Amino acid sequence: MSVETTSRPVRAAVQVIRRDATVSPFDANKISVALTKAFLAVEGDGAAASSRVHHVVAELTTQVETSLLRYAGPEPALHVEQIQDQVELALMRGGHHKVARAYVLYREERAKAREKPAVQDAAEHVDWARVEHVVAEAVAGIDDVSAEPVLAETRRNLYDGITAEELATAQILAARTLVEREPNYSYVTARLLLDKLRGEALTYLAGEPRLAGHDELNYPGYFRDYLARAIELELVDPELAKFNLKKITAAIRPERDLDFGFLGLQTLYDRYFLHHDGTRFELPQAFFMRVAMGLALREQDRERRAIEFYELLSSFDFMASTPTLFNSGTTRPQLSSCFLTTVDDELDSIFQSYKNNALLAKYSGGLGNDWTPVRGLGAHIKGTNGKSQGVVPFLKIANDTAVAVNQGGKRKGAACAYLETWHIDVEEFLDLRKNTGDDRRRTHDMNTANWVPDEFLRRVEADAPWTLFSPDETPDLHDLYGTAFAERYREYEAAADRGEIKVFRRVRAVELWRRMLTMLFETGHPWITFKDPCNLRSPQQHAGVVHSSNLCTEITLNTSTGEVAVCNLGSVNLLRHVTPDGLDTAKLERTVRTAVRMLDNVIDINFYTIPEARRSNLRHRPIGLGLMGFQDALFELGLPVASPEAVEFADRSMEHLSYYAISASSDLAAERGRYESFDGSLWSQGILPIDSLRLLAAARQGDSLDVDYSSTMDWDALRERVRINGMRNSNVMAIAPTATISNICGVGQSIEPQFQNLYVKSNMSGDFTVVNPHLVRDLKARGLWDEAMVSDLKYFDGSLGQIDRVPGDLKRRYATAFEIDPKWLVDAASRRQKWIDQAQSLNLYVDAPSGRKLDELYRYAWHKGLKTTYYLRARAATSVEKSTLRGTDGKLNAVPAVPVAAPEPAACRIDDPDCEACQ
Template sequence: MKVTVITKDNGNRELPFDKDRLSRFIDKISSDYPDLSISDYKNEVLTNIEFKDEYSSEQITNLLALNASERIDRFEPDWTYVAATIYLHKLYKEASKNRAYDTDQKYGSLYGLLKVLGSKGVYDQTLLRDYSKEEIMELGQTIEPERDKLFSYVGILTLAHKYLATDKSSNVFELPQERFMVIAMKLMINEPSAYRLELVKEAYWALSNLYMTVATPTLTNAGKNTGQLSSCFIDTVEDSLRSIFDSNTDVANLSKNGGGVGIYFGKLRSRGSDIKGYKGVAGGIMGWMKQLNNTAVSVDQLGQRQGAFAVYLDVWHKDIFEFLDAKLNTGDERLRTHDIFTGACIPDLFMEKVENREDWYLFDPHEVKTVMGWSLEDFYDEKQGSGTFREKYQECMDHPELTKERVPAIEIMKRIMKSQLQTGTPYMFYRDTVNRTNPNKHEGIIYSSNLCTEIMQNMSPTTVQEEYLSEEGKIITEKVPGDMVVCNLSSISLARAVTNDVLERLIPIQVRMLDNVIDLNTIDVLQARHTNQKYRAIGLGTFGWHHLLAIKGISWESEEAVELADQLYEKINYLTLTASNQLATEKGAYPLFEGSEWNTGRYLERSYGIENHDGSISWSDNKWKELSEDIQNDGLRNGYLIAVAPNATTSLIAGSTASIDPVFRQEHVEEKKGFRSPVTAPDISSKTIWYYKSAFNIDQSWSIKQNAARQKHIDQSISFNLYIHRSIKAKELLGFHMQAWKSGLKTTYYTRSTSTLIEDCESCSS
């Protein structure tokens, strides 16, 4: 009788195939899932092995995982955990071999890991310098290998392929729970030694239970020697050659470390404007967008992926039509920037003109500044229906010396929707709504958003003040730093955290982790570092909304879902502000707190109070009154606090649904660099399957209602996608945009149609 030979240790050892041993292993790893068809799986695996004369132990492991993963579907979704267990067994085996400990232990010495990867130049030496051996040994004892069982197959594949620390030859050293512990150690490294270990353990608890995820750059780089920890950035470009090229250099430096960048081009002169008095010679913004496009392609983040940039432009800019066509696959290729995402900055007045089918006027920002003495983009409407922007816009319309182009507002909107149907962009940025609710309007204005439309923070350009040759022969450049926005992101796994009722415990440690990222970060661009310290802005977000609805048995298209969004995000806002207030008491408020709407109490009064005739405030709940008083007395640690990012990648790791989005379908195949795996909607069962309606089959007006309910409790914004069929009528799509604007949404992200394929920004994945 033929016996299959099993080879081990790269063929150095040969053993006869032990069928019973493998059968027992399969029984062991599947024992928690009695409803699976284990006998069929076992027979297929054993038959495959016995058919060949020789199999390596690595091939058997791969066969087991592959065969289990191929069985993942909505009827037997638990195969994902069987496949994950097999893959984890492979990781344990490789790590133990490389680190020289017994595989049965699963995890080796944390101290030993820090020593070996520190010596190889992978880990940051500060971990060994600032923590004693005894402290590290204690933290090593805290690690819970059993929490690896929480990973789905696609979750552990994603974590292992993209985030776990290896040596420089890509050999496995770090394991999942060690990645979480190293992140916790790094983020708490500067906390007072008296209670630092308790904070590390608390951060590890939050991460290892998959109650939250940190942003992709933090997940990748925390504790390592390379990279920075922030997700993305926003730059403002001044209308000068120096500013344009300096900005290009800055965004290239940010991009090389994995940061996505939003760039505001609204100050740049339009095509046909004058340069130094010479009429009609300016080339407009498209040439500079082409330059950025080349930078995005060339600065490819160590070969991992090309850079990710989004450019924003105001709808009154004379180049708006060229801008809106920039990503189309038809037309003049010299005016196309296929690798740049676009965003339209839209005032209330424009939407009113669209609704009333009135004319709209386009201007050249350079000419407006020259003739009028001010810049139109520096104003917004302080109240709905009235304000400084529309007054200044009218002045521009009426000025006899100012050139202008008149177009029907609906024609611009048609061009926006055409581009959205073909490319998914432009994003929509409702600038008046954004600036009216800006808690830090005492220090500036918000011109645009970031790559994923969830960040809303003050912006201004960096300018060169002086440049001279010193006596030593060195060129000295002095710059006035503008507000270059930095996004520090992290997200709550709603389904897991809400179901286990841990929000009150989770959010304080999460806010502390985010706040510590600000001080630990090493950002190459100095004005970004400066802005980070001034505002100490964070972006606490969420994912797993559809997952939570399914578990609770709530239909997406229901008032119950809208009400849950309202109540849940109010709670998250309250807990986040409370945590930041307590941190301010401990560590001090952010430097620009004085004069902010947090300081005056106006922000929370507007959100949770009603002003009476006598000027007093009637609060929706007395807890908000008390919190507002605490903040006014003791401050806030962070100037901006909540932002809901797309987080498609890290939600996969945590085994949940992305952001606040509905699922595309109940099951699909996830393809990433290095692996391919079937995926089902999380916790899908005979009970939950009815609540996992596909995104493209959901009435988007319900999604807008939900988002309006949560936006009331979010000081920044939300990466909110519209899902539409390719055959949608223009009137219906326009209706969704009008509803979003009237409902108080600050932004909409991609318009995803059944004909467009859009890759999510990994930088903002948190």
């Protein structure tokens, strides 16, 4: 009755991994045989001749085969247990309960028969007492978990000759299989991974095998040995050894090693911890302390500040961005997240930009390139008396540069090209991510974004014409915005009508807008970002122009050929600053004050790869303090994201963060001095971000701005402090995607709604089953969490909407991203935007998108005063791989709905709600 494999394959590419680790082709005939034997066992010999049974077996075999082949990925391989799981589920869902029961019992008997000799042989080589001790330590203090199922699954996977490393991995995998049934097993899995990491690190440092349980580790002694070896290997700055290590090691909190979920610790293990020849020797608290010490290098009382920074990081109250975590305290401390450049209209500038991109990306920087100044297709070239091929061929080279420099294998190299909507090449720019057409004019790996002036949106709403120009004939449009841009643009249109401009083309604004939205839906690019709000509300209008945003659309800083804008990011974990009663403002103020100091320190410690970046960063000192875990905070407060209360919470939480961040930067200015270009800024005029809304409203000259001006804090007093003390930083706030650092902290990324309540998350560390722990907590409280609920969640792709036994209030609270009207996301973003001096990475989710829906949504975002938007995520009826853990996979004939995938994945993929590039 068991399903083994060999014989006639249905699809040659699909292979089956047998229990002895050999591989053979998939054969559906074996499924038919197993099903027939199951019916024989229950219904007797006559069942074999029954046409009914023959028909049922054929139908069930087809269902099982269809489901299994759906799982097959790029290198399809199925384990024999997966196949048997599907057979069992097919019988249950077909209503053949007696047959299914017989099949289950037979499987269990066969498993026990196989297990005995395997365990007996393996036991001779395995210290089972230590396995039990490690697993007991892993489950200690965690609710709703136990050691027994982990040990049982580990025992099942023992085999003669298993190595210590393989045994450690077997324990991790054993606990991992239990996560979707009980999310707390994620912590158990992380602790088992931690045990493996401890053994790896201690063995490496000692030069001989060493094992230690969590309570057995001498962390201070380990830290000294770790630091000495890291310095010896030239991985860490020797200056760290000059700290008072007695104070430093006394402050380490070993118990915080136990706070990680599996996804967070695995991410750190794979990509962040220091290693030598692939061997990790940096434990989590050593990692956080190394980062904290690196950020405190220039402090007067650096031990005190390092401990203060360490407390913030290791508690997950705040997390620095990925480049800072990668490189702080190392010999090459490139700590900045984002770099913005402008490319001038000459070959020297264009090819220098490629070199700059490569140098900036080498140490984990995300790139935003403004290409608008480069002349368009057909423009005259005076030096050769020829005609330009336009900006597109140069963008192709920029794309290939991003692919070639992949940040040392730690992260994918990533860049975003920006072009203004009046550029003559804009229509070709829209096609860059298409999979058809001349591949020499495509950029499959680079992100693109439209830099849209208000004048264009006014023409769209008036159904008026729009004129495209080449920037060599209209050079000042690049630096103009607001009313000045609109007036000059109209002058150029009149000049074109008089025949004074050679290269131009007139189109219907609505038609171009529709094409922009069509390409956004079809390819995920170019994103829609708004030039005028970014400039009219910029505190640095006196010092230059914002020509683009960055890779993830949250940074809005000035650029020129002489200055490359740099931003230094970090994010407050909002979940750690709420209670069921609301926002913990006192704790938030403490966190923000320390975080701003840490980010300001980055600027002076930073390793700059090009002089233009150093010059800009030291002159303006911008930072970008953001937040993550917004959706988790709503869960804690019991608020649906699609509700006026959630929008109000977005407003008030951002108001407090903004107030404390501006206050902290002003206090730093009193302590350390103002940033160099402060005089003349909006700050110097007492105009704070909330006040700059009036500047945007004045430029819009009508009812095209629909924003909320409410406030609750004493902003007058803060304005006066800023006027007197100044500001340490030209820009203070930006909400980045936090794709990776939110994984580390175990919360939802940035300001994102819950994507699904149960799904498989893929990133550079692998595939991870993710279950919404807040939902599980509430379902447990109502007696609704069981395996049937897990199965239903998988069947309905993480949605509660169609699960009848779930109460309506929970359905509203845990509605997923595609179940809510995206205007709620825009409303919340608008309320945040009034407090932010930069922007926010805002993804928009649209179920069953249409041209009308997209048109209304993006014009709504413009009317609500947003500066930028990020990915458009839409749904289509295509299948996704579901987890295949026994008894919990989705229903066999489900056709799940998933985000529309770009045909060729970019550095930031539209089919994954995460961007790996910024954070």
